[in-house]
Amino acid sequence: MTKSSVLGYPRIGEDREWKKALEAFWSGKLEEAEFQARLQEIRLNHLRKQQEKGIDLIPVNDFSYYDHILDTAAMFGIIPKRFSYEGGAVPLSVYYGVARGTKGAAASEMTKWFNTNYHYIVPELTDASPVLTENKPLAAYREAKEKLGIEGKPVIVGPLTFLKLSKGYSASETDTWLERLVPLYVQVLQELAEEGVQWVQIDEPILVTKLSQDDLQRLTKIYETIAAAVPSLNIMLQTYFESVENYTDIVKLPVKGIGLDFVHGYKGNLVAIKTLGFPADKVLGAGVIDGRGIWKASLREKLELLTALTKLVTPDRLIVQSSCSLLHVPVTTARETKLTSELKNALAFADEKLGELVLLTKALASSSESDIDEIIKSEAAIQALQQSEERNRVNIQQAVAALNNQQPERSHPFAERHQAQQAKWQLPIFPTTTIGSFPQSAEVRKARQSWRKGEWNNEQYAQYIRDQIDTWVDLQEEIGLDVLVHGEFERTDMVEFFGEKLAGFAFTQNGWVQSYGSRCVKPPVIFGDVAFTGEMTVEETKYAQSKTSRPVKGMLTGPITIMNWSFVRDDIPREQIAYQLAYALRQEVEALEQAGIGMIQVDEPAVREGLPLKEEEQADYLAWAVKAFRITTCTVHETTQIHTHMCYCEFHDMIDSIEAMDADVISIETSRSHGELIHSFELNTYKLGIGLGVYDIHSPRVPSVEEMTGMIERALRVLDARLFWINPDCGLKTRGLEETVASLRNMVEATKIARENHAATV
Ligand code: GLN
Ligand code: ZN
Numbered sequence: 001m002t003k004s005s006v007l008g009y010p011r012i013g014e015d016r017e018w019k020k021a022l023e024a025f026w027s028g029k030l031e032e033a034e035f036q037a038r039l040q041e042i043r044l045n046h047l048r049k050q051q052e053k054g055i056d057l058i059p060v061n062d063f064s065y066y067d068h069i070l071d072t073a074a075m076f077g078i079i080p081k082r083f084s085y086e087g088g089a090v091p092l093s094v095y096y097g098v099a100r101g102t103k104g105a106a107a108s109e110m111t112k113w114f115n116t117n118y119h120y121i122v123p124e125l126t127d128a129s130p131v132l133t134e135n136k137p138l139a140a141y142r143e144a145k146e147k148l149g150i151e152g153k154p155v156i157v158g159p160l161t162f163l164k165l166s167k168g169y170s171a172s173e174t175d176t177w178l179e180r181l182v183p184l185y186v187q188v189l190q191e192l193a194e195e196g197v198q199w200v201q202i203d204e205p206i207l208v209t210k211l212s213q214d215d216l217q218r219l220t221k222i223y224e225t226i227a228a229a230v231p232s233l234n235i236m237l238q239t240y241f242e243s244v245e246n247y248t249d250i251v252k253l254p255v256k257g258i259g260l261d262f263v264h265g266y267k268g269n270l271v272a273i274k275t276l277g278f279p280a281d282k283v284l285g286a287g288v289i290d291g292r293g294i295w296k297a298s299l300r301e302k303l304e305l306l307t308a309l310t311k312l313v314t315p316d317r318l319i320v321q322s323s324c325s326l327l328h329v330p331v332t333t334a335r336e337t338k339l340t341s342e343l344k345n346a347l348a349f350a351d352e353k354l355g356e357l358v359l360l361t362k363a364l365a366s367s368s369e370s371d372i373d374e375i376i377k378s379e380a381a382i383q384a385l386q387q388s389e390e391r392n393r394v395n396i397q398q399a400v401a402a403l404n405n406q407q408p409e410r411s412h413p414f415a416e417r418h419q420a421q422q423a424k425w426q427l428p429i430f431p432t433t434t435i436g437s438f439p440q441s442a443e444v445r446k447a448r449q450s451w452r453k454g455e456w457n458n459e460q461y462a463q464y465i466r467d468q469i470d471t472w473v474d475l476q477e478e479i480g481l482d483v484l485v486h487g488e489f490e491r492t493d494m495v496e497f498f499g500e501k502l503a504g505f506a507f508t509q510n511g512w513v514q515s516y517g518s519r520c521v522k523p524p525v526i527f528g529d530v531a532f533t534g535e536m537t538v539e540e541t542k543y544a545q546s547k548t549s550r551p552v553k554g555m556l557t558g559p560i561t562i563m564n565w566s567f568v569r570d571d572i573p574r575e576q577i578a579y580q581l582a583y584a585l586r587q588e589v590e591a592l593e594q595a596g597i598g599m600i601q602v603d604e605p606a607v608r609e610g611l612p613l614k615e616e617e618q619a620d621y622l623a624w625a626v627k628a629f630r631i632t633t634c635t636v637h638e639t640t641q642i643h644t645h646m647c648y649c650e651f652h653d654m655i656d657s658i659e660a661m662d663a664d665v666i667s668i669e670t671s672r673s674h675g676e677l678i679h680s681f682e683l684n685t686y687k688l689g690i691g692l693g694v695y696d697i698h699s700p701r702v703p704s705v706e707e708m709t710g711m712i713e714r715a716l717r718v719l720d721a722r723l724f725w726i727n728p729d730c731g732l733k734t735r736g737l738e739e740t741v742a743s744l745r746n747m748v749e750a751t752k753i754a755r756e757n758h759a760a761t762v
Contacts, residue, residue, distance in 0.1 A: 002315045004055050004361040007201065007238060007259070007291065008062035008155060008325025009046050010350050012514050014332055018042050022066070022518040025092075026100075032092060039065065040143075047144050047152070053354040056361070057199055060152035061140035062325060065092070066099045066517050069120035069165060070108075072157045074098075076130040076184055078123050078166075080108060089134045099517055109167070110516055114205055114241045115613050116292065116328055117523075117565070119516035125177065126168035132184050135191050142195070154192060158204035158237070159185050159222050160215070165206075174218070182222055186229040193233045201236045201259070205324075207250055208242035208265065208613060216249050227254035236285050240324035242613045243268025251279055259285030262305060263323035264292070270305075273312055284313045287323035288360065289353050294329055294511070294525065294567045296348040296382055297356055299363070299375045306364050320361045326350040330511040342388050343506055343527055345381035386571065390504060390528025397529060400579045408630040410662060412638040414688055417664060418723075420638045424598070425551060429762050430712075430726050432751050433483035433691070435645050435667055436555045436601065437491070437731035438472050439740055444489055465490050466543055473547045475741065480748045483599060484552045486544035488733065494557045494603065495565045496524060497536075502584055504530035511567075524566045526577060532584040535591045542595045551599050553643060554592040558604035559585055559628040565606055574610075575624045582631035593636050601643035602632055602663070605730075608649040622657040629661045641665065647693075647730045652680035665689035669729040670711070671696035681718040690719060693729030694750065695743060700735065702742045708750035716754070721762045726751045 012018045021038045024030040030038070043063045050058045064071050074095055079085040082105040083097045099121055101107035109122045137154035144152040159181050169177055192200060204219075211219070226235070236257035237250070243265030244250050251258055258278075260269045278284055286309055288302045309318060332351040336344055348356060356378075363371045385391065410417065451461035468489040476484045491497040499505040505524050512520040537554060545552040559581035568577050585602070592600050604625075612621050633642045644661060647669035651658060658666060670677050670692040677692065694711040695703040716724060726747060732740050 002318045002320060002361050002364050003057055004320045004357045005057035005153065005285065006050065006055060006059060006322045006326055006354065006357065007203075007240065007287070008059050008327050009050060010327055010329070010331050010514070011042075011046075011063055012331065012512060012520055013042050013045075014335065014510070016512055016520060019518040019520055026096065026518075039063075043143075044147055047148055047150055049351065050354060051148060051150055053351070054358045055354055057153045057319065058144070058150050059155045059201060059325075060144045060150075061137040062155045062327075063140070065095065067120050068155075068157060069113075069123065069162070070095065070099055071136060072162055073121070073123040073166075075133060075136050075188075076128075076181065077133045078125060078128040078130055080105075080124045081127055082106075087131075087133075112609065115609070115611065116241070117513070117515055117521070117609070118328060120165070123162070123166040124168040125166050128168075130180050130184055132187050135188050137188060137200070138191050138195060141192065141197055151198060153199045153201055153236075154197060155201045155203065156185070156188065158202040158206075160219055161204050161206040174214075178218060178222065182225055185222075186226060189226060189230045189233055189235075193230045197233065199234045199236055199257075201238050202255075203238045203240075205238075205240050207239045207244050207246070208261075210245050210615065216246060220249070220253065223253045223255055234283075236283070236319075238285065240264070240287060240291070243272065247272035247276055251276075251282065255282075257283035257285055257319070259287060259319075259321060261287040261323045263287060263290040273309070278312050280313075282313075283317045283319060284309065285319045285321045287321045289320075289322045289356050290570075291322040291324035291326050291353075292328040293570055294347055294349060295570050296346050296352070296378055298382060299356065299360060299378050302356075302360055303363055303375070306360060310364070315364065318364075320357055320364070322353060322357065326353060328513060329353070330508065330513055332510075335510045336508055338509060339506055342385050343525075346385040346527075349511070385527070388528065391569075391571070393503075393529035393531055396531050396580060396583070400576065400583055403579055403583060403631055408627060408634040410634050410636075410638065410642075414662065414664065417638045417641075418689070421641050421664065424639045425641070427482055428755065429721065429758065430724055430751050430754050431482040432726045432748055433481060433553065433667070434476075434485055434727060434744070435729075435731045436485050436488050436553075436603070437733035438485075438487040438489070439735050439737050440489065440733050441737065444468065448490075448492065462539075465540060469540065469544045470547060473544055473552075477548060477550065479741065479744050481744065482550065484544065484548055484550050485555060486540050486552060488555060488731070490540055495562050498557050498562060498585075499524035499526075499566065501533065501536040502530055502581075503533050504528035504580070505566075521565075526563070526566045526568045528569070530577070530580040530584050532587040536588050538588075538591050538595045538597075541592060541597050545597060552597065554589075554597040554600040556585055556588055556600065556602045556632075558602045558607075558644070559632055560610060560625045561604050561606040564610045578624060578628040579631060582628040585632045586635060589633060590635060593640050598639065599641040599643060600633070600636070601645060602629065603645045604629060604661075605645065605647045605649075607646065607657075608651060608654065622654065626657055626660045629663075633663065643667065645730075650676060652676045655680055655684045655686065659684075659686060659688060663688065665691065665725055667691040667693065667725065667727045669693045670715075671698075671729050678714060678718055681715075686719060687723075689723045689725060691725030691727040692719070694726055694747060695728050697728050697730045697732055697735060700739045702739050703746060705746045705749045705753070708747055709753055712750060712754045713757075716758065721758050726754070 025035040074090040085094045110119045113120050141152050144150040234256040237255045238259035240261045330349040333347045447464045450456040472487045512522050515521045541554045559578050641664045643665045644663040645667045692715045694708045
């Protein structure tokens with residue numbers, strides 16, 4: 001009969017015990033043996049939960065000591081030379097060295113796992129000679145069987161995806177690399193087959209991206225080789241995060257099952273399977289429960305979908321699955337005690353999703369009365385939230401609907417604004433500024449805690465913040481910066497701060513998800529219509545401005561960044577959520593302007609992160625992201641200068657969209673992709689104000705004047721000197737006081753030199 005399965009379970013534990021164990025081990029507080037024991041306990045506990053809930057095919061080897069891509073590299077002995085690894089099973093010290101760096105060797109690069117907020121360690125293939133160092137999936141399978149009697153489903157990242165995500169080889173070496181890797185995969189799989197493993201899940205999420213004809217042929221060859229070597233093993237070729245490209249080729253591959261995402265790839269995959277059919281001899285892994293969203297599924301709709309699928313594949317060839325690994329959602333709603341019941345009842349984190357999967361699987365065969373009760377209850381919970389006041393703010397909905405039909409535009413084109421702003425501010429050439437935050441010392445964090453705990457009253461805390469502002473306004477003047485900031489001392493996090501002040505947001509107590517390694521984040525939940533409820537940043541900004549005659553930039557987080565770093569409701573399109581946020585933030589922009597703040601920065605570091613995987617959908621996303629930014633910023637006077645800031649990503653391929661945002665000035669991170677970003681300005685002329693970060697803020701090192709002069713001169717070769725600003729790469733929140741002041745002094749020094757060198761030409 002139909003079976004249930006998940007593609008992976010969160011590693012971090014209900015109480016983030018995984019994170020705590022890792023960090024204790026790193027800091028030497030936990031011996032390796034004790035650490036191993038603790039991790040095993042966590043791992044078994046997760047398996048036990050799935051077993052108790054009644055999941056039929058439970059994944060093993062989805063657990064990790066840090067990251068599953070790093071695990072795969074380590075399994076094949078692919079360790080960069082600088083870590084002096086000597087072969088055999090990779091010791092933990094080496095494994096964590098690659099992930100986090102050691103005294104003598106920089107960590108491997110880390111990058112975004114497809115379009116999620118999870119980051120993996122990029123394997124470096126340069127000089128590597130892969131061998132099988134240990135069969136990790138086999139060990140995981142044995143453990144589950146021996147300890148819990150579970151017939152586990154080992155999960156492995158597939159060869160094509162692994163290779164595509166790796167670096168340190170050229171395109172012409174692709175086949176050579178596959179010839180090295182595939183035999184190792186075969187070896188792993190043969191050992192699994194010998195052990196009596198039934199199902200193996202091979203993850204090939206790369207199949208949702210566009211592949212070349214060559215890659216498609218490689219794909220076929222890989223799976224033919226594997227099928228020939230282990231004909232008895234049931235392989236579930238698993239895809240996720242989108243619909244597959246090349247459906248016809250993929251379903252022809254010689255594997256037992258094909259796993260498709262019917263949530264994030266719903267449309268494409270459903271059309272494909274309905275029009276092109278599904279091979280009668282294969283099993284369909286139907287990913288119907290959202291592995292990335294936090295909401296309860298409409299079980300009625302899911303049951304309809306599954307029933308429709310049973311017209312195309314027989315029920316015994318259907319597996320009811322999560323759309324992707326549950327790694328991307330928090331563990332359980334059970335520990336949330338502060339959410340309204342309306343909200344809490346509509347949420348489903350990993351454990352609740354297990355329940356949904358089991359229920360759907362049972363109900364598909366035949367619904368018992370209690371199943372029907374469950375389904376009705378769950379629908380009612382979704383309905384209740386749907387009908388809540390928060391989701392029905394008619395005034396917001398109307399205001400945003402009215403925006404839909406407008407092209408948000410500043411009253412004057414940039415050239416005129418630029419003149420008016422110059423006349424008003426009289427800034428020197430190459431104005432200097434910073435990105436917003438100044439060091440959040442232990443003292444600042446302590447002050448906030450005292451206030452949160454109630455040991456300090458509001459006034460005490462406000463006074464403390466004002467003192468910080470005083471100190472930093474003086475410092476900025478003394479350093480000689482032209483455009484000042486208040487320093488963001490009142491903010492812990494640039495999204496949370498605004499979420500706490502806007503309506504439509506909720507905060508969980510325990511909704512943590514892994515971002516990278518032991519780092520977990522607790523994204524806000526946008527569950528209702530977003531509304532402005534009062535000024536959020538005016539007081540501090542106004543205060544800072546009252547202390548100086550130089551302009552102080554107001555500082556807001558942009559709509560797209562707030563959205564991309566939150567869990568969002570799934571009953572309205574993301575585009576509409578972005579416009580609601582934009583509409584709310586616009587009111588803050590207007591309030592700042594009213595209060596006499598003449599420069600306002602709206603940060604959008606996360607714009608690029610939301611880019612859809614499908615190329616054909618990217619233009620549309622960028623268009624509405626740009627529109628949301630413009631809605632936020634378009635109503636101010638021509639003399640009010642709008643700034644924006646971007647970082648974390650490479651932006652060289654989206655300069656057009658950045659320009660379309662029409663910000664008077666952008667400050668953009670440059671150090672991570674130097675060459676490429678500057679090169680892209682050789683190809684496009686950028687016509688608005690721009691500051692390319694002249695130093696990397698991710699390290700405590702104080703850059704020299706010469707280094708920054710070099711950066712400035714390089715940028716000036718391709719950018720208009722009259723529009724050029726000088727600033728660091730990003731906010732200085734994580735830096736120390738001394739290095740910050742020293743670096744900024746050098747930056748101002750480098751600016752003076754640049755002004756002398758270029759005075760004649762501007
Ligand atoms: N204004 C923010 C700061 O300086 C920007 C942070 C960011 O870009 N991530 O901290
Ligand atoms: Zn930044």
